[in-house]
Amino acid sequence: MFNWFSPSLTRKIGGLSAILLSFLFLVIIYSVHTLQQIDTEMREVAEIDIPLTDVMDEVEILQLHQHLLMEKVEYLDKSTGNQANKHNLIQEFNQFNQQLSQQLDNAVDIVRHGLNNGNIRVDREQHRTFIKEVEKLHQQRQLFEQHFLTAINATHDQFQIWQKVDEQDLVLDSRIESLLKSIENLTEQIASYTEKHERDFLLVNSVLGISALLIGIYLTLYIIQTFRQRIGRLQGQVQILNHSIKTMQPDEVMPDMQKGDDELTELESELKRMMERLSQDLTDREEIQQHLLEIATRDKLTNAYNRHKWDEQIEVELKLAARGSYLSLLLLDVDHFKTINDKYGHDAGDEVLRMLVSRLRSRLRATDHIYRLGGEEFAILLRQIDLGAARVTAEAIRQHIAIISDDNLPAFTVSIGVSCYEHNDDADTLFKRADNALYKAKMSGRNRVEIG
Numbered sequence: 001m002f003n004w005f006s007p008s009l010t011r012k013i014g015g016l017s018a019i020l021l022s023f024l025f026l027v028i029i030y031s032v033h034t035l036q037q038i039d040t041e042m043r044e045v046a047e048i049d050i051p052l053t054d055v056m057d058e059v060e061i062l063q064l065h066q067h068l069l070m071e072k073v074e075y076l077d078k079s080t081g082n083q084a085n086k087h088n089l090i091q092e093f094n095q096f097n098q099q100l101s102q103q104l105d106n107a108v109d110i111v112r113h114g115l116n117n118g119n120i121r122v123d124r125e126q127h128r129t130f131i132k133e134v135e136k137l138h139q140q141r142q143l144f145e146q147h148f149l150t151a152i153n154a155t156h157d158q159f160q161i162w163q164k165v166d167e168q169d170l171v172l173d174s175r176i177e178s179l180l181k182s183i184e185n186l187t188e189q190i191a192s193y194t195e196k197h198e199r200d201f202l203l204v205n206s207v208l209g210i211s212a213l214l215i216g217i218y219l220t221l222y223i224i225q226t227f228r229q230r231i232g233r234l235q236g237q238v239q240i241l242n243h244s245i246k247t248m249q250p251d252e253v254m255p256d257m258q259k260g261d262d263e264l265t266e267l268e269s270e271l272k273r274m275m276e277r278l279s280q281d282l283t284d285r286e287e288i289q290q291h292l293l294e295i296a297t298r299d300k301l302t303n304a305y306n307r308h309k310w311d312e313q314i315e316v317e318l319k320l321a322a323r324g325s326y327l328s329l330l331l332l333d334v335d336h337f338k339t340i341n342d343k344y345g346h347d348a349g350d351e352v353l354r355m356l357v358s359r360l361r362s363r364l365r366a367t368d369h370i371y372r373l374g375g376e377e378f379a380i381l382l383r384q385i386d387l388g389a390a391r392v393t394a395e396a397i398r399q400h401i402a403i404i405s406d407d408n409l410p411a412f413t414v415s416i417g418v419s420c421y422e423h424n425d426d427a428d429t430l431f432k433r434a435d436n437a438l439y440k441a442k443m444s445g446r447n448r449v450e451i452g
């Protein structure tokens with residue numbers, strides 16, 4: 001089923017456009033149909049009703065003329081008896097008769113022709129009735145003429161005969177009048193049909209036009225609103241992405257995805273995926289950097305910090321100590337390491353160094369760092385430890401190392417020189433005191449702790 005909220009933007013706009021076009025199509029179809037209808041009705045009025053009205057007006061005028069002639073003839077017949085004049089008037093009367101017949105035939109022809117050609121669409125039945133009425137009028141007129149001629153030629157009861165003729169003349173007048181009235185009615189009827197169609201045309205076209213306009217406005221506003229909203233969101237996300245790339249900080253929170261599966265949502269999810277990829281890349285990069293840093297600062301054999309790290313860190317620790325915190329240095333050297341190497345081999349010597357660092361770690365706090373300064377010499381920095389405590393720690397270490405017993409490794413001992421930060425010490429002076437103490441320990445027989 002068509003769900004308005006889920007389909008793509010193209011389909012939404014396409015759907016609304018299709019509805020809009022359908023409305024316009026309906027307007028066009030309806031307009032063409034109604035205009036055709038109005039045109040047919042106007043043609044019917046022009047081709048049938050107007051000529052018919054003209055003909056019947058002509059009939060009425062002729063009838064009036066004939067009526068006057070008849071009055072004259074009647075007067076002459078009754079009073080003067082002027083035969084020559086009467087004869088002329090009768091001839092004139094007959095001419096009008098012919099013209100009247102001709103006009104009535106014309107009227108019938110117009111209607112019949114219209115019916116046969118299909119030009120008459122409105123009230124065909126009433127038009128057929130009109131033909132019948134005209135034919136009847138025709139017959140009555142012929143009857144009237146016969147009566148008129150009889151009246152002229154009558155030698156007695158003239159007054160009564162002329163009265164009858166007058167009566168028939170009146171009937172004919174009223175019949176013609178009613179025929180004219182019926183034509184007028186037909187014309188009015190067609191005019192009212194046309195008017196109704198024009199009104200409907202305006203109404204339906206207005207409704208369809210306004211609907212199309214409203215849909216068009218809605219469609220435009222919907223597109224503008226949607227694009228502004230969604231593109232605003234996308235701009236925000238692109239800015240977040242941009243900022244993350246600039247600062248190399250992928251921890252910016254992307255807004256939640258909008259529901260739907262249109263093109264802009266796809267673009268949004270693509271941006272989200274890019275952000276995730278960037279985040280992953282930056283994490284990987286950080287891990288690699290961390291790893292490289294480890295490699296750069298650690299001794300490969302023992303994993304203790306190397307001399308490079310020592311040079312860096314001692315300055316940091318000295319600054320902290322200068323602010324008032326204790327800092328002690330243990331300088332540790334394996335006794336007779338050369339002999340171990342010579343006697344048990346270089347690999348065994350390596351293993352001794354590895355084990356030494358591992359044991360030292362187990363005796364120290366996490367904040368006490370071990371540095372391999374070269375060969376079998378190590379430095380240990382003890383934070384927040386004064387000289388006395390450092391000596392105790394050094395002694396504990398020495399004893400712990402001396403009692404190691406491992407079947408695979410030779411027993412060995414260490415000598416330790418201890419120094420503690422003093423006012424205005426630098427790396428050299430602090431180191432020197434520890435080194436002197438170590439020297440003293442070596443000179444005093446090794447496996448000893450000495451204070452510098």
Ligand SMILES: Nc1nc2c(ncn2[C@@H]2O[C@H](COP(=O)(O)OP(=O)(O)OP(=O)(O)O)[C@@H](O)[C@H]2O)c(=O)[nH]1
Nearest residue numbers: 333334335336337338339341346347349350375376
């Ligand atoms: N196995 C091994 N030996 C090393 C390493 N670095 C230095 N050495 C050896 O350590 C020995 C140090 O010997 P010396 O400086 O004479 O010191 P010592 O034999 O320990 O004598 P004292 O310090 O006076 O007790 C040398 O033989 C070096 O070759 C290493 O990484 N592995």
